[in-house]
Amino acid sequence: MELPEFKVEAWLNKWEKSAQYDISQSSIAALTLEELMTLAGTTSEEFFGHLAQTPLDYGWIEGSPEFKQAVSQLYQNVAPDNVLQMNGATGGNFLALLALVEPGDEIVSMRPSYQQLYDFPKSLGAEVKFIELQEENAWEFEVSKLAQVITSKTKVITLNNANNPTGTYLNRQQLEEVVALAKKVDAYVLVDEVYQPLEATDYCPVVDLYDKGISINSLSKTYSLPGLRIGWSASSREIADLFRKYRDxxxxxxxxxxxALAVLALQCKDKILARNRQIMAQNMATVQEWLETQPRVSLVGGQGVSTSFIKIEMIQSDTEFCRQLLQEKGVLLVPGSAFDKPGYARLGYCCQPEVLKEGLKRLGGFLAGK
Structure with a gap:
């Protein structure tokens, strides 16, 4: 198997720890342990004191019963036993694709998107077809284009909903149309749902629409706990049993x-989401105000999602632009080339508000040659 460089991860691995103002990340500002305990109505002393005599063995292999129950309640049609704990959403995507994709299969994906969803199946010997998202169409996934490329050979449709990096999403009606097409050819629909919009009332996890729909999620983005590395797959019993074999x-x-921390977070999820809605609204207002002063920057895309994709008028390549910005101003963005879309940059605007304000100020100064 030959895998290409994972461009987003390679960029962040190289540069993120040297940034003074990291406005590249797609998570909502990470919670500290103390903040999590406060939201949960406990203290670190009480929580960890309770765990002090817990053996640090393997624990529950697929996730504790409490974890599986809490995750199942995020869906309408998922039994706790059909929830499998994963090493983040990346681990869930990896395992699902490994279990489903064989050489010669046909995969349909979207681009730009999370590179794992299309390059990993390609490395497994699949042919990958793309639905290209276009800025002039507000980065919307066009189901009509899916109808044109899907065939009887299509094994899996892989989606990132909401989309990283654009922040746009398929609403329930659009996803139902995708499912209807998938049913015609008996294809799986694998959806990375880590960027589930915070404000949308028309969003639906794919597992609640389709028996061959697979929802992958984690606590990393919407729930502000990327350091836990806890994710999951939610699926039918048949698919969960297939995944169990590969999971071993x-x-x-x-x-x-x-x-235990994941269970605690899911128990106080409403408070975490309320906190994150406030951060998102405040920071988006900051971005919109800043954009009004920037003739060389524009933003098209959805809101209520923690990632955005700005277009920047640049003289040099986007990679060189972002490198110079970091070296001269200490500000980190992800170049659009990491998503096969040069000329853009991922702006992770849901960092701490003071980081965003200073990062945007310095980015504006860099664009103005100051």
């Missing part, structure tokens, strides 16, 4: 402490 080869467990 790739994942043992998420860890006793991380599982």
């Amino acid at each position: 080869y790739t994942t043992i467990c998420g860890g006793v402490i991380n599982d």
Whole structure:
């Protein structure tokens, strides 16, 4: 198997720790342990004191019963036993694709998107077809184009909903149309749902629409806990049983402490989401105000999602632009080339408000040659 460089991860691995103002990340500002405990109505002393005598063994291999129950309640049609704990959404995507894709299969994906969803199946020997998202169409996924490329050979449709990096999403009606097309050819629909919009009332997880729909999610983005590395797959029993076989080869467990913290977070999820809605609204207002002063920058895309894709008029390549910005101003963006869309940059605007304000100020100064 030959895998191409994972461009987003390679960029962040190289540069993120040297940034003074990291406005590249797609998570909503990470919670501290203390903040999580406060939202949950407990203290670190009480929580960890309760765990002090817990053996640090493998724990529950697929996630504790409490974890599986809490995750199942996020969906309408998922039994707790059909929830499998994963090493983040990346681990869930990896395992699902490994279990489903064989050489010669046909995959339909979207672009720009999370590179894993199309380059990993390609490395497994699949042919990948793309639905290209276009700025002039507000980065919307056009189901009519899917109807043109899907065939009887299509094995899996892989989607990122909401989309990283554009922040746009398929609403329930659009996803129902995707499912209807998938049913005609008996294809799976694998959806990375880590960027589930915070404000949308017309959003629906794919697992609630289709028995061959697979919802992958984690606590990393919407729930502000990327450091826990806890994600999951939610699916039908038949698919969960298939995944179990492959999971034994790739994942043992998420860890006793991380599982307990994940359960705590899911128990106070409403408070976490309320906190994150406030951060998102405040920061988007900051971005919109800043954009009004920037003739060389524009933003098209959805709101209520923690990632955005800005277009920048640049003299040099986007990669060189972002490198110079970091070196001269200490500000980190992800170049659009990491998503096969040069001329753009991922702006992770849901960082801490003071980081965003200073990062945008410095970005504006860099664009003005100051």
